[in-house]
Amino acid sequence: MKVFLTGATGVMGLSAINALHEAGHRVVGLARSAGKATEVANAGAQPHRGDIFDRESLLDGMHGCDAVCNLATRVPIGNAALLPGAWKANDRIRSEGSRVVIDAAREAGIGRVVQQSLSFIYGDHGDDWIDENSPIDVTRYAEPVVVAESQLENFARNEGAGVSLRFGLITGPDGNSAWLLNRARAGKATGMGSRDGWCHVIHPHDVGTAVAAALTAPSGIYNAGAEPIQRKDLVDVYAQAGGRKEGKFYGRAVMKLAGQKVELITRSQRVSSQRFSERTGWYPQYPKLTPDWFDALESRHSS
Template identity: 30%
Template sequence: MQVFIAGATGVLGRRLVSQFTDRGHPVVGLTRDEDGDESVVTRGGKPRRGDLFDEESVISASEGADVVIHAATAIPTDDPSPEDWEINTRVRREGTQALVKAAANAGADQYLQQSIAWVARKPDGSWFDEESPIQPDPSTQSAIDAEAITHEAMTDHDFDIGILRCGYFYAPDAYHTRVHGQALLEGEQTIIEGSKSARISRIHVHDAASAFVAVAEAGRSGLWHIVDDEPVSAADFSKELGKLLGAPDPEQISEEEARRDIGDRQVDLYTRPMPTTNAKIRSEIGWEPEYPTYRDGLEQVVETWRGEGTLAEAE
């Protein structure tokens, strides 16, 4: 099957290109410049230029695709403004609209949409799954909208749809993971007091990509939560990463201090529990994570950093 990937140069998309091509599937990756072209080619795919906000370019680039995947995001990094978040909102809403039209135009068999597990996190912090009701808030509304557009597309067009709600990403090349590791080494990482008991479901990006591959090869429609086997608090995640790096223990700060430093949106993400399960995709698709716990995944992260010399003190 020929696979078209929007977001092919991102932290998830790069792995999608590699994993699909490794399994013998031709891949076309949407790119915007020469660096993107090189990234796709290096991983065995074929680049085609286009822009998610230019519907015609996406339709043209995806011609011939059997599977269309929306793996594009524009998550802002340092001290983001409301305008920075709006770009990611557009990627979710306008990008999804463009890609479902592209899938229909290409005569694709399947459309896969990346989403986020915390659209259904429960207000009381208890366990939830794919059957739990959605809990809209400003940070999740655009992902909820993208899911709705995807569901509508299955009604309007003759292709299967899959929505893969991923837990919090981490990986050696993920921006926030690298920043986290460097801050720990420099003694500048903090732990928010309210995060100590807030267990959150995470997923190594390698395993997130393998879930997309498994769903595409199964040719199924459905909604699945893509997380590892063991939710972990942000505090314990930091402590484990620090231990592997040989870093000093991070300082603890109050929620009030954290809200002043990094804003309400980020503090809420780390201090509100988000425990969910991968049981549904295990039973229906047969997918299993290579890194079943954050401890397994963080060992790979630190080994990669040391091998590449990514963080100076981690050599």
């Protein structure tokens, strides 16, 4: 297939380019500047200059493509996520941007669209397993993701195949994990929420292979991630990777201050990706979080 990819220069996008090439596809990657076009070309894909909000540039890039994968995001990292208006750009990409992408895909006669989504939108289900039929809990911070999914569902009902991938928390060699690892290394808190709560994580490598597998999936919503891990263990893995014995949790005062902005990541979510595996044969190459997921970050730190 020839695949048009947004977010091609990001953590998810670069991983997807590799996996799509390995699966024998050709990739046209959206790039917002000349420098980013070089990054896309260096990754082996064909760059196409444009912006997710510029419908004409998308239409042009989608010409002759069979599928579209929408992986563009702009997630604030670390304390920046707590600043006023921090999520505005990302919210706009998810709600308005996904609409522009899907409208362009419709007009370009694209047969399949893959949309990145998040398993954070499920409610807190304690120790119960979560599958794609489990209830979601829509707050102001979950809403843009839900809007993107519903736009894709509409496409899948009327035009072509549509697959939403509910990824877990991206963990490994990426900016957010690097920030957390630095905190762990300094003996600072990285944990938010209850110690026994469950977290759904995914290695960036497996984000890419899941996107490639989504090109073969029946329309629908799928969870994609590694084995869920209890938060106390997640925090300890960060600590160990940072050369410490035990991880720490944020105190009540900080959690109260952060409020709704971090509520999504404090939910207990024991998410199963079984449906995606059964329907596509996809399995994570990184099935269980261990400190070596951060090896690439460690070598960057020590070099």
